[in-house]
Amino acid sequence: MLRGDRGAISSIVAVLLGGSVLLGMGALVVDVGQLKVEREQLQSGADAAALAVARICATNAGACAGQAASIAGTYANSNAKDGTSAVPVVCGTGPGLPACPAEPGNLSACIGDPPVGVPYAEVRTATRLANGSTLLPPTFGRALAGNQNYQGSTVHACARVAWGPPANVTGLAIAVSQCNWQVMTGNGAALPTDERVIYLHDPQSADPDSATCPKDPSGKTAPGGFGFLSANAGICSATGSAATNWAGDTGNDPNGCQTPLNADRSGGKPIPLPIYDSVSGTGNNTTYHVIGFGAFIVTGWTLSGTAMASSIPAGHVAPRPAASYCTGSTRCLYGYFTTQLLSSGQFSGGPNLGVSILKTAG
Numbered sequence: 179m180l181r182g183d184r185g186a187i188s189s190i191v192a193v194l195l196g197g198s199v200l201l202g203m204g205a206l207v208v209d210v211g212q213l214k215v216e217r218e219q220l221q222s223g224a225d226a227a228a229l230a231v232a233r234i235c236a237t238n239a240g241a242c243a244g245q246a247a248s249i250a251g252t253y254a255n256s257n258a259k260d261g262t263s264a265v266p267v268v269c270g271t272g273p274g275l276p277a278c279p280a281e282p283g284n285l286s287a288c289i290g291d292p293p294v295g296v297p298y299a300e301v302r303t304a305t306r307l308a309n310g311s312t313l314l315p316p317t318f319g320r321a322l323a324g325n326q327n328y329q330g331s332t333v334h335a336c337a338r339v340a341w342g343p344p345a346n347v348t349g350l351a352i353a354v355s356q357c358n359w360q361v362m363t364g365n366g367a368a369l370p371t372d373e374r375v376i377y378l379h380d381p382q383s384a385d386p387d388s389a390t391c392p393k394d395p396s397g398k399t400a401p402g403g404f405g406f407l408s409a410n411a412g413i414c415s416a417t418g419s420a421a422t423n424w425a426g427d428t429g430n431d432p433n434g435c436q437t438p439l440n441a442d443r444s445g446g447k448p449i450p451l452p453i454y455d456s457v458s459g460t461g462n463n464t465t466y467h468v469i470g471f472g473a474f475i476v477t478g479w480t481l482s483g484t485a486m487a488s489s490i491p492a493g494h495v496a497p498r499p500a501a502s503y504c505t506g507s508t509r510c511l512y513g514y515f516t517t518q519l520l521s522s523g524q525f526s527g528g529p530n531l532g533v534s535i536l537k538t539a540g
Contacts, residue, residue, distance in 0.1 A: 215259075216333045220303040223254035223263050224337035229536065231299040232339035235272035236534045237517040243274025250301045264306035270299040270338075286334035288540035296342035296525050298539050305333045338540035341519075343420065343470050344533060345526040349450030350438065351409035351416040352511070353424065353466045354474070356455040357391035358404070359531060363472075363515050369532060370516035373477055373490050376404050378509035404511065405466055407452065414438045416452065418468060420526040424452060426464035436484040439476055443489055448473035448518040450533050473518030473532035479511045480504035488512045 227250040234249060235242035246268050254263040269278035271292075278300050281287040292298055354376055360366075362374045406427040407416040414435035418424045442449050451474045454466035478488035485504075490512075504510040515532055523535040 213331060213333060216305060217335060219258050220254075220263060220305070220333055220335035221337070223257035224301050224303045224335045225538075226257055227251075227253040227265065227268075227301040227303070228299055228337035228339040229253075231268065231270075231301060232272070232341050232536055233519065235270075235275070235297065235299055236341040236519060236536065239273040242272045246272075246275060246299065254301070254303050260308050262306050262308055264304040265301060266304055267300070267302035270297065272297045272299050275299060281336075282334065284334075286336060288336040288338045290540050292338065293340045293539045295527055296340045298338055298340035300336065300338040300540070302334065302336045304335075305331075336540070338538070339536055340525075340539040341534045341536050342525040343528055343530045344520055344523040344535045346417070346419050346523060347450045347452070347471045347520075347533065348410075348415055348417040349452060349471060350442075350474075351407040351414045351427070351435070352404050353407050353426075353452040353454045353468060354404045354472060355391055356453050356469060359453050359472050359515065361391065363532075366531065370475075371514045373488065373512060373514050375504075376511045376513075377504075378404055378406075405454070405457070405464075407466065409434065418452070420468060420470050420528045422468060423458065423465040424454075424468050426457075426459075426466055435481060439479055440486065442476040443478065443486060446475060446489075448475050448516050448532075450474075450518065453531050470526065470529050470531040471533040473516050474511075474513050475516055476511065476513045478513070481509055 230249050230253045231242075231246045234245055247265070250265050250268045251263075254265050255261055257263070267279065269276050271277075278292070286302075288300060288302075292300070358376055362371055362376075363369055408425040408427050409416055415438065416424065450471040452466070452468040453470050453472050455469050456467045458465050458467070477490050478486045518533045520533065520535045525535065525537070
């Protein structure tokens with residue numbers, strides 16, 4: 179820097195200070211930065227709240243409307259530095275949620291249009307201070323000329339999460355009939371269920387499920403019971419899409435089922451089970467038309483060459499006592515249907531039978 183430049187710069191700074199330009203710029207930077215921080219906290223709160231509301235609505239429809247507001251408030255407050263936020267709107271198309279009001283015409287609105295064909299939950303958050311004020315006060319802005327009456331701003335944010343049945347799933351290589359699923363879950367109204375027994379239908383003999391989910395005259399496994407699917411690499415798992423035909427397995431049971439079943443029983447976590455509504459073909463050409471996926475917790479089984487007693491204590495079994503579980507050559511699964519959330523995937527557009535995915539939708 180030349181010696182003469184120093185004097186020029188000093189003069190410029192003096193002019194800027196005298197005209198309050200630097201002061202105004204500083205006030206703008208500080209106050210805008212404060213608004214940005216507030217917006218980030220509110221958006222984080224809205225994101226967490228919408229996800230939490232969607233999760234409870236997807237897994238417990240009966241609690242959706244009653245718990246949505248309190249859940250949203252808890253998560254929104256947890257993401258605020260001062261521990262408090264306003265949650266003026268909790269809405270959506272989930273069970274019992276109120277319809278959403280019109281989106282605000284500014285940048286605080288949720289991104290995009292609400293999803294069609296699947297339920298969603300929307301949460302809108304706004305500024306609320308510990309003293310109850312809904313205005314974020316300026317730090318320096320009020321000191322500027324002509325701005326003495328400025329009291330602050332209210333910042334808003336919005337998030338939307340949808341849920342629905344997955345289009346593709348990898349699950350146990352055992353398909354359960356839609357009839358059995360409907361009978362055992364009250365058509366989805368009673369999840370989770372008590373422990374149930376699902377029988378593999380023997381074309382040559384009757385079994386305890388024949389009255390409620392009878393076999394058709396040709397002796398195929400539809401519409402009742404479960405059937406074995408063609409397994410992936412002998413590990414008793416199958417992968418496919420909803421609303422498609424899945425290849426069956428003509429064996430007594432696929433190879434390798436004991437190990438994954440035992441792991442599922444010990445872990446106590448739900449696994450996807452394909453649900454079929456019809457069967458086509460015979461022998462090696464048998465296919466199951468899968469309409470969706472149920473969430474099943476395995477508690478025991480009796481298959482060819484392998485059996486495991488129920489992990490649920492006696493006296494907790496419905497509708498049959500333990501004495502009437504599989505005997506002789508009968509093949510069956512023990513367990514109960516519940517709900518399950520997957521972290522990724524695409525929606526199928528078909529019926530929700532217990533397995534759902536959650537996706538951000540705005």
